[in-house]
Amino acid sequence: MTRLDTSSNYLRHRSHEILKETAGDLLPRFSVSTKVGFFREGHSLDPARLRRGAEHVVKTLGREPDVLFLHNPEHSAPDAEAxxxxxxxxxxxxxxxxxxxxxxSTWDPRPLVDLPAPPCPDVLMVRAGLLVAAGLLEAAESLASRWRPSRVWGMSPFGGSATGSVWERFDPRIFLRGSPPVTKVQAAFRTSFGLPPVDAVAVGTDDIRHLRELSDALAYDVDDEMLQEYRRLLDGRRQPA
Structure with a gap:
């Protein structure tokens, strides 16, 4: 594991200090992405405040991040200018x-879809996986098409929990080619790279066994036809997110 994703507001706004203290001299060996825009008083899109937030990231992390995300701008109900x-x-x-x-980085990209495209971001991060509703998938794909980021990353592939009851009732292994000997967690994670199409998926865990399990899942291939059929079924249901 060489890439870490965090945010300035995680761990009661102390994530950068804790990461710096924990990683120590090893921190330069990692690629670090983080987020600004969610301050102690709430979300803000004020340019001056975002600049100060970026400077604070460097100060508290002790280095410049590899990627700095604008965190959930939809929470500020922005207009095109903002x-x-x-x-x-x-x-x-x-x-x-x-x-x-x-x-x-946007948890719900739908409020951003109809706004004129802003300056092209290097990276767009959206929710990904089998539990993302059809409207959210469409909005994420629309943003990726209109904004043309160099990379698209996914997050929350298990909808918040890899041990939730939904994974007991549903077997995502049907989406992998050749019926490989994988766990449901591995299948759900590998499938998330296609819902919507993303280059990387961020997961949260402090269990090295879980990380190794997910890493091993990258060796398997997704059945594109099954994924397309799932999208058709999902579109047909049209449940609110």
Whole structure:
């Protein structure tokens, strides 16, 4: 594991300090992505505040992050101008050397779909996996098509829990080619790379066995026809997110 994803507001707004203390001299060996925009008082898209937030990230982390995300801008109910200014502020942080790349991380991309495209982010992060509703999948794919980020990352592939009851009732192994000897968790994780299509998927765990299990799942192939059939069924249901 060489990539870490966090946010300035995790662990009661102390995630950067804790990561720095825990990793110590090993931290430069990792690629670190983090997020700004969710402050102690709530979400904000104010460009000046985002800039200060980016500077605080570098100070508390002790290094520039590889990717700095604008965190859930939909929570601020932005109009086109507010979103464009916030994205421009993040782009400026990359130009200033406060991060290597910048991006947008959105839990619900639907409020952003109809807004004019902002400055093109390097990375777009969206929810991914079998539990993401059809409307959210469409919105994520629409943003990726319109914004044209260099990379699209996924998050929350298990809908919050890899041990939830849904995985007892449903077997995601049907989405893998050749019926490989994998666990349900592995199948759900591997399938999440296609719902929507993403280059990487972030997971949260402190269990090395779980991480190894997910890493091993990358060796298997998704059955594209089964995935397309699932999308058709999902579109037919059209349940609210």
């Amino acid at each position: 979103l464009a200014q916030a994205c421009a502020a993040l782009a400026d942080t990359a130009q200033a050397g406060l991060c290597r790349l910048w991006g947008v």
